[in-house]
Amino acid sequence: MKISVDRDRCCAAGTCVTLAPDVFDQGDDDGIVVLLRENPGDEWHDAVRTAEQVCPASAIRSLA
Amino acid sequence: MTSIADTPPAFPMTRAQGCPFDPPPAARALQDETPLARVRLADGSTPWLVTRYAEQRALLADPRISSDAGNPGYPSGVQRMRSGSPISFILMDDPEHARLRRMITGAFTIKRVAAMRPTVQRIVDDLIDTMLAGPKPVDLVDAFALPVPSLVICALLGVPYADHEFFQANSTVMIRRDAEPEERAAGHRALIGYLDNLMGEKLARPADDLLSGLAQRVTAGELTRSDAAQMGVLLLLAGHETTANMIALGTLALLEHPDQLALLRDKDDPALVASSVEELLRYLNITHNGRRRVALADIEIAGETIRAGEGVIMANDIGNRDVTQFADPDRLDLTRDARHHVAFGFGVHQCLGQPLARMELQVVYSTLYRRMPTLRLAADLADIPFKHDGSVYGVYELPVTW
Numbered sequence: 001m002k003i004s005v006d007r008d009r010c011c012a013a014g015t016c017v018t019l020a021p022d023v024f025d026q027g028d029d030d031g032i033v034v035l036l037r038e039n040p041g042d043e044w045h046d047a048v049r050t051a052e053q054v055c056p057a058s059a060i061r062s063l064a
Numbered sequence: 065m066t067s068i069a070d071t072p073p074a075f076p077m078t079r080a081q082g083c084p085f086d087p088p089p090a091a092r093a094l095q096d097e098t099p100l101a102r103v104r105l106a107d108g109s110t111p112w113l114v115t116r117y118a119e120q121r122a123l124l125a126d127p128r129i130s131s132d133a134g135n136p137g138y139p140s141g142v143q144r145m146r147s148g149s150p151i152s153f154i155l156m157d158d159p160e161h162a163r164l165r166r167m168i169t170g171a172f173t174i175k176r177v178a179a180m181r182p183t184v185q186r187i188v189d190d191l192i193d194t195m196l197a198g199p200k201p202v203d204l205v206d207a208f209a210l211p212v213p214s215l216v217i218c219a220l221l222g223v224p225y226a227d228h229e230f231f232q233a234n235s236t237v238m239i240r241r242d243a244e245p246e247e248r249a250a251g252h253r254a255l256i257g258y259l260d261n262l263m264g265e266k267l268a269r270p271a272d273d274l275l276s277g278l279a280q281r282v283t284a285g286e287l288t289r290s291d292a293a294q295m296g297v298l299l300l301l302a303g304h305e306t307t308a309n310m311i312a313l314g315t316l317a318l319l320e321h322p323d324q325l326a327l328l329r330d331k332d333d334p335a336l337v338a339s340s341v342e343e344l345l346r347y348l349n350i351t352h353n354g355r356r357r358v359a360l361a362d363i364e365i366a367g368e369t370i371r372a373g374e375g376v377i378m379a380n381d382i383g384n385r386d387v388t389q390f391a392d393p394d395r396l397d398l399t400r401d402a403r404h405h406v407a408f409g410f411g412v413h414q415c416l417g418q419p420l421a422r423m424e425l426q427v428v429y430s431t432l433y434r435r436m437p438t439l440r441l442a443a444d445l446a447d448i449p450f451k452h453d454g455s456v457y458g459v460y461e462l463p464v465t466w
Contacts, residue, residue: 011162011412012169014177014419015403021174031169054404056414058125 001045002063005033009059016051016060020044024051024060033059072110075103075141075377076241076353084450085317085348086394087381091115095382099366103377105141111375112368113354117386117406119366120355120378124411128361129376130157131413137358139375152294154413162412167281168295169416171220171274177419180216184427187215192435201442201465208432209312209462210304213424217303220420221296222273223262231255235301239455241353252297259296263289274299299417307421309350309451309458311428316448316462317348318433319441321396328398329433337430340398341422344429346405347396349381352457355409380406438466 003023012031016024023044025034040048045064052060077088094101095115103113114120123129133140133155153164170176191208198207210232218225237243237251259275266279267289275296281287287295318325328340354377363370370376384405385393391400408415415421433439441448442463449460 009412011165011414012172012416013408013414014172014174017174018419026173026175027170028173028175029170030166031173032166050403056125056408056410057412 001040001048003035003038003040003048004061005035006057006059006061007032009057011057011059013056015054015056019051019054020047023048072102072104075105075113079450079452082446084445084448085313085320085396087349087352087379087385091379091382092385095379095386100368100370105139107141109139109141109375111137111139111377112370114376114378115382116366117383117389120380120383120406121410122365123357123363123376124355124378124406124409124413126363126411128359128363129357129411130360131155131161131357132157133356135358135373137373137375139356139358139377152291152298154298158412164287164291164295165416167278167287168274168299171277172416172419174419177423180220180420181423181427183219184212184216184424185431187212188427188431189435192432196436201463204315204462204464205308205312205459206461209315210308212311212428213304213307216307216420216424217300220274220303221299222266222271222275223296223300227258231258231300232304235305238301239305240453241455242453255297255300256290256293259293259300260289263292263296302415302417303420305456306350306417307424309456310344310348310421310425312462313348313350313458314344314425314429315432315439315464316441316445316459317344317396319439320445324396324398325433328429329437334426334430336398337426338422339401340429341425342402342405343396343398343400344425345407346384346390346402348457349384349407350457351407351409351455352381353455354379354381355413378406380409436466439464440466 010033014026016033017026023037023040025036027034048062052062073090077090079088099116099119101113102110104110114123153161191211195202195207214228215225234251234254238248262275263279266276270276270279278292278295282289282292357376359370359372359374359376361372384407387393408418442465451458451460
């Protein structure tokens with residue numbers, strides 16, 4: 001899996017961090033998404049797909 | 065003579081007697097019939113009501129859909145206030161919306177909110193101690209549901225809690241659906257004056273709180289003092305009214321569903337607590353007036369064309385009961401995966417305080433019923449006063465005993 005995030009679109013809702021804290025983080029000043037792992041292991045794939053689905057700003061893209 | 069079919073139905077609609085947790089039956093009927101329907105607001109305008117989940121999400125994420133309340137087609141349904149918008153950047157579009165929003169989102173990151181959890185737990189425990197030591201029955205709204213989020217948002221913003229009667233009274237007027245425009249404007253002016261005064265104090269003596277952070281932005285020229293006061297009003301209002309209603313109405317819903325309450329009370333399972341919060345958000349829909357928007361361009365959706373300039377209302381309450389998204393949608397099921405609900409909205413305007421709201425509700429729902437295992441209503445359900453007239457739904461009072 002390869003992930004990309006769009007920091008301009010991100011609205012800092014933080015749902016991705018709750019779902020996959022090893023993959024996503026937030027900037028301390030503005031809460032904007034920080035991608036920790038571009039190619040996370042299999043154990044994170046379901047959580048990343050859910051994060052992609054619930055992201056309100058559609059700022060997460062994953063390629064299987 | 066005009067037939068009923070020629071006249072769009074009035075919106076908001078009325079809930080059925082005896083079904084305080086369910087959306088209005090007329091809205092559900094409309095949802096069964098069509099994904100998009102015209103409705104009539106109090107001012108006579110006839111915007112679109114978007115009834116189904118998929119279309120609601122698609123439109124809320126569509127950049128051709130605007131939150132700009134200054135647009136003449138915006139479906140506010142009430143006479144516009146002269147004093148300007150009461151709720152600041154939530155009624156603006158990007159890029160200005162994003163610029164202002166990002167000034168405060170840093171205070172609501174998952175990490176910051178997690179760091180506040182012990183404080184919230186202490187607040188919740190202290191209020192329960194007080195209730196247990198005091199007389200009963202007690203009004204849970206007054207003794208618990210309102211103080212929890214008010215104490216939390218006051219600490220976060222740097223607002224003295226001693227002023228809570230003042231700001232709660234004015235907040236209530238501002239979100240009462242049937243308040244006269246003049247009454248609502250007066251409530252807004254009072255809060256703006258209060259926050260502006262506080263902003264002056266934070267400019268003079270900055271502390272470690274969110275309002276002081278905004279004061280720094282004012283000093284740096286990134287924000288006007290009046291915009292900073294507006295933001296303060298938004299955060300104070302949104303920070304306590306919404307969560308308070310979720311606590312009281314959520315408790316009532318659980319008391320009316322004892323099998324579900326037992327799950328939450330008898331199992332010490334953080335995952336169940338988290339899913340319970342999502343399910344109660346989905347099921348209760350305290351923001352029951354819909355998400356209001358206006359189209360900036362012609363939009364083809366579900367076989368209809370929304371014309372540029374037309375108002376659009378996403379009825380999130382019935383979206384969260386859409387059977388294509390949630391099996392058996394009218395059943396409260398704390399074990400279901402409801403995370404994709406639209407109770408916080410969707411798109412770039414989605415609630416910025418949601419991590420804080422979730423954490424507060426997780427602490428409350430995992431503590432209150434365990435520490436008060438015999439908690440029960442001290443009145444008939446039929447006598448509970450519901451906020452049918454509020455732009456945020458809930459109960460005015462909840463007499464309980466144990």
